[in-house]
Amino acid sequence: MNQETSVMSRYGNAAKKHEQNLCCPVEYDPKYLAIIPDEIIEKDYGCGDPLGKIKEGDTVLDLGSGGGKVPYIVSQMVGESGRVIGVDMNDDMLTLAKKYQPEIVEKLGYDNVEFYKGKIQNLKLNLDLLDQYLKGHPVNNIETYQSVQEYIDYLENEMTMVLDNSIDVVISNCVLNLVSTDEKEALFKEIYRVLKVGGKAVISDIVSSVEVPEKLRQDPDLWSGCYSGAMEEKSFVEAFENAGFYGVSIDKRANTWQTIEAIDFRSMTIIAYKGKEGPCIDKGHSVIYKGPFKHIEDDDNHIFERGERTFVCEKVFHILQQEPYKALFEFIDVDEATVSVNDCCGPSCNC
Secondary structure (H helix, E strand, C coil): CCHHHHHHHHHHHHHHCCCCCCCCCCCCCHHHCCCCCHHHHHCCCCCCCCCCCCCCCCEEEEECCCCCHHHHHHHHHHCCCCEEEEEECCHHHHHHHHHCHHHHHHHHCCCCEEEEECECCECCCCHHHHHHHHHHCCCCCHHHHHHHHHHHHHHHHHCCCCCCCCEEEEEEECCHHHCCHHHHHHHHHHHHHHEEEEEEEEEEEEEECCCCCHHHHCCHHHHHCCCCCCEEHHHHHHHHHHHCCEEEEEEEEEEEEEEECCEEEEEEEEEEECCCCCCCEECCCEEEECCCCCEEECCCCCEEEECCEEECCHHHHHHHCCCCCHHHEEEECCCHHHCCCEECCCCCCCC
């Protein structure tokens, strides 16, 4: 089965005619829908609401932006000082998203939304530019094939579609499951690459109660319907951790949407933060974990006992002062002129 072809075909048709049972659409705040045409609203397909952490002035990337409903909502949330980038690989969906853009811009009074054709597992490659090149350079022998490969390298490295460390918030709504299993690791690495240090990913997707068996993965209708490509719940959470994120947490876990062959499928929204990079230097900073648990352990093996002062490196100290940790700790700063500087904050530290 060619999973990508199945997805392209189904969502191309869904851009032209509403498909009732494609994913499980969610309702958004009606105040943002007033300027969005009905055709876009009725052809929106999703499973959750990843918009809760967006603020004015943010640069937001929507993975699998479809007909444009979410980007046009986010456009209003970030305001004129913000920016929204929508990436989708389906020509019909992109055509729908761009169809009403002049009308929406006129209503808003500003234009802060861009749509790109690309695969979300490779946010470096602008497929619109590649399409244009192929029209004038058809592949019909090994030499022209090689020239296309060289042009792809040029596009990825010199004309990068989404730059490193350029995005405040990456969002997605029921799209990651449509990416092939062997490309999912690359997908999470791409999300991490494009985020700024301190940025966050807020991803809603369909997950499964157990690993989906190969038999179901080979069913094109189940794949394009958001079932067969779903990750098992724990694996979905771990994928963010493996990509380098910290503060990974389950924001929403919906009731079972569908059950197929005793496998429960549901929507889950994950929030994860980027920013663990940098040296671990001990400058004498410490924190006190306030509870409610007797003790907790973070992803880098720091153990915090309730009510006990724990020394941490400068980097961890600053991380704990941010979401989602800051409400859990008291912070004890130091006079940096009076303390010695040591590498790392202890033998158990992996940060």
